[in-house]
Amino acid sequence: MSNILVVGKPNSGKSLLFNRLTGVTQKVSNFPGVTVEIKSASFRKHQLIDFPGTYSLDPLTKDEKIAVDQFIDSISNKRVKGVLCMLDSTRLERSLVFALQAQKVALLAGVPVVFALNMMDQIELIGETVDVAGLQRDLGCKVFAISTRLNQGLNELSDALDQMATHPEKFLPEPMPNLEFDPIHRAHELHEVYGASVEKLLKTQNRLDRFFLSGAGGGVAFVVIMLLLFQSIFTWAVPLMDAVEAGIGWLSGVVTTNMADGMVKDFLVDAMFGGVGSFLVFVPQIMVLTFIIGLLEDSGYLARASVICHRGLSRVGLSGMSFVPYLSGFACAIPAIFAARTIASPRRRLLTILTIPLMSCSARLPVYSLLILVLIPPEKILGGLIDLRGLVFFGLYMLGIVAALFVSAMLAKFAVRNEDDVPFILELPPYRLPTWKPLIQRALNSAKAFISKAGHIIFAITVIVWVLGYFPNGAGNLDNSYLGWMGQLIEPIFEPWGLDWRYGVAILASFVAREVFVGTLGTMYGIAGAEENIAGLAANIQADGISLASGMALLVFYVLALQCASTLAVMRKEVGNNLIPIYAFIGYSMLAYAAGSVTYWLIA
């Protein structure tokens, strides 16, 4: 099979084109450095390979070096039949600096190159043009003007790529263009002659930046945007959550009404609908969160937020570039740890990775939501303006952020050594209206990932918990089950917080994955009460009674504890050290337990 490499400057639209041509859903976002790993997928009879964007073939950081080395190695691979070099027509000069370097390497190795001049819709929008024919003549290789976003010019480009991969020799320029030039000067010349007016291109962007980055308006906008993000998780998702809850209730009714009483029915009601089902209720929240983070990324605002936060984050050993990984950490720590690759300074990157787990990821959402429903009344404060539950929710997220900054500051001071620092230089992407399809796709993907997790780990653990809790004495005898006996052994750990053994079991089980907490409690309440009221886990807990102090201690524990095996594995991979994740796990567990105890003591 023949391979085509897709390369170019960061944020030029490589991954969006890759997705359009291959039908996969690689992450696309309006921020330089989104793709961190090479990804391949099939395109017609060939294989298309999406590379991380780089400004140059002279790498500065370790990750850039990996990407560049892979490009150089691939070029001499016999299977590679062509290079698609992406140019951003709105940043022609910057794109050409890299493109000219890549073209030279490819042509010298006998591999043909075609250029795609992307984002032409933006050029048209401001009433400018780019001289495509002239550019093609001077570059000596084919140039296709396209708009990936509007699907313009993609057919011609696909056909050309197909032909190039089938008959590469026909795409080699004849005669070979002169390659002995300084790419920086040449890029400048080509842009002067063929490119669009810089003034016009940057006019709106600079105007918006003056608002968002300076003065009081920018500060207020930042706070409002962040507040809206958190409020929306609670408000927008609620109708959807109600719908899922009603759906599960209806389904369990349909499935179980005509069933004979007995073990199978007990299992379905307690473990399936009560355990796994009570977790599924939270999927809409996860989708809304992913969607809004995507929206912010795509608009170009996140790069500005990074700039705003840079000074503050530098004080605690981080960087403005830590902002995006932190924010992705609210969805899931794993992609967030990968996103930390955009941080060039090794030390700041390590500190970011170590503190990402303190960002409240969506796996904590079910736990927070459940306990908040139980503990906090649905009241409005400040004359109906602010929802009390939303506020507590926000407080938990803030606690995680403050803890992360504190831990980072401490580590920066006492543990993580000061290696050579790398300066903060960030290219500001243009402001754009979001591309809806990939955003919706991303939200759906996050839901899918969660549901498949529910289908595997959470289901497995729920089943184990149910079996241990049901036997040997059957329904209604939870205290006298295997689980009950085991639970009483660990009861002393959480007894000081006024929590009985059932919580102890749920907490321990959630060291595998946090979401298990809800399912496990749901299953245990199901067995104990043998009630038909499945959806009302919160009501069941309330009826059973849990004090505010115990509940808050539990919440604080969940904010701080690092209960996620996959995060530890990814952390190990990214920092290239086996001990660091172990220290992190022990450290955060101790911190969580101590902080939980303090919370209990303060409230009780």
Add this chain to the structure above:
Amino acid sequence: MNKTETNSMWSINQGAKARVSGFVGVSAAYIKRMREIGLDVGAEIICVNRPPFSAPRQFQICDGVFSLDKEIADSIQVAPC
């Protein structure tokens, strides 16, 4: 900015233009990367925005806008143009 002497890039006023004249205390690898993003000796740059509290400032460099923090902007010398 004084008309005759060189200054650091950090000191360019909002909306003002200047020309890059050199680098101090920057490693060769970095100088190369800065050339690649357009910060080449002789290149004309505009300070488009100076946010308060010494937050990174925004400079228009050729067809891109880059944010640079004080540390790095201080090590780039500019002359008025």
